Amino acid sequence: MKMFASERRSKIIDLLHERKRITVKEIASQIGVSEATLRTDLNKMENDGLLTRTHGGAVINEDKENDTSFNVRQKKNKKEKIQISKRALDLIEEKQCILLDASSTALELARLLNSTSLRLTVVTSGLQTAIELKDNPDITVILIGGVVTKKSTSIEGTLGIDILDYVNIDIMFTSANGFSLENGLEDFNLYEVQIKKEIVKRASKVIALVDSSKIGKSSSAVFAKFGQIDRLITDQPIESPFLNKLDAHHIDTIITNET
CATH class of the missing domain: 3.40.50.1360 (Rossmann fold)
Incomplete structure (x- = not known):
């Protein structure tokens, strides 16, 4: 089944929350899309401030991770x-x-x-x-x-x-x-x-x-x-x-x- 860009990017964020750092190869094996497609996704997500690109992968932005915590947002x-x-x-x-x-x-x-x-x-x-x-x-x-x-x-x-x-x-x-x-x-x-x-x-x-x-x-x-x-x-x-x-x-x- 074809996966929309929004679905792919949500799965990438989920993986980053779990592991903090992940490679393109690991993402590809998890969600079953090409590495070229994932590189495009990661570049877009970096521009949006969601992650930071590394050689061959990405790491989550800690401040963004904190933003997504409901308990943190509830107090802010x-x-x-x-x-x-x-x-x-x-x-x-x-x-x-x-x-x-x-x-x-x-x-x-x-x-x-x-x-x-x-x-x-x-x-x-x-x-x-x-x-x-x-x-x-x-x-x-x-x-x-x-x-x-x-x-x-x-x-x-x-x-x-x-x-x-x-x-x-x-x-x-x-x-x-x-x-x-x-x-x-x-x-x-x-x-x-x-x-x-x-x-x-x-x-x-x-x-x-x-x-x-x-x-x-x-x-x-x-x-x-x-x-x-x-x-x-x-x-x-x-x-x-x-x-x-x-x-x-x-x-x-x-x-x-x-x-």
């Missing part, structure tokens, strides 16, 4: 994430069906939902988010099916994506590892990107929950272009030309710390 900019989540909570109405991704920001929003009596259906790809909400009698939790890998707190791949054909998602609340001027919302986990792309297509409204440290930053792959985003909630005022592009695409912006 926690105050800003809570502020963003509080503003997001104001946008949720009784009896809506909302989507929360597997991000640490969406988990903060889930915690806030537990302090309300809103009757909702919550669809999620986040294991932590599902666990957070599962005992709430007012909320029906739908967990998207798929693959769970070591150290992951999210459902990966598109095996269970068909469940989205049976629900109408009023709002998708999603965070990102980067929100680049060139491409839009981007993430580092290419399996999660696959799911997010499908959800973006189906959701009536897409709201990005992105703290200011992610604005202007790129990551591995794009899951939502500017034209697919309805609203951005962030913690600090946005400068031009980023603000100009948001305005050009009629993206409403909420700033939590605006003076």
Whole structure:
């Protein structure tokens, strides 16, 4: 079966997390593609800051590895994430069906939902988010099916994506590892990107929950272009030309710390 570039690169990242250093020959034997194809992948991934090329292989970037740890991400900019989540909570109405991704920001929003009596259906790809909400009698939790890998707190791949054909998602609340001027919302986990792309297509409204440290930053792959985003909630005022592009695409912006 032919493997897409995004799938290959996710497998390469998985191998690097396990071994820290790997050769092109080792990767080829693991995932069954040509060494020439893998060299192209590794060069692209190095340009994206995911790894460093070595003679005959690659090593993982330690700072990027730390970025991908959910526990690390959960603690990073926690105050800003809570502020963003509080503003997001104001946008949720009784009896809506909302989507929360597997991000640490969406988990903060889930915690806030537990302090309300809103009757909702919550669809999620986040294991932590599902666990957070599962005992709430007012909320029906739908967990998207798929693959769970070591150290992951999210459902990966598109095996269970068909469940989205049976629900109408009023709002998708999603965070990102980067929100680049060139491409839009981007993430580092290419399996999660696959799911997010499908959800973006189906959701009536897409709201990005992105703290200011992610604005202007790129990551591995794009899951939502500017034209697919309805609203951005962030913690600090946005400068031009980023603000100009948001305005050009009629993206409403909420700033939590605006003076």
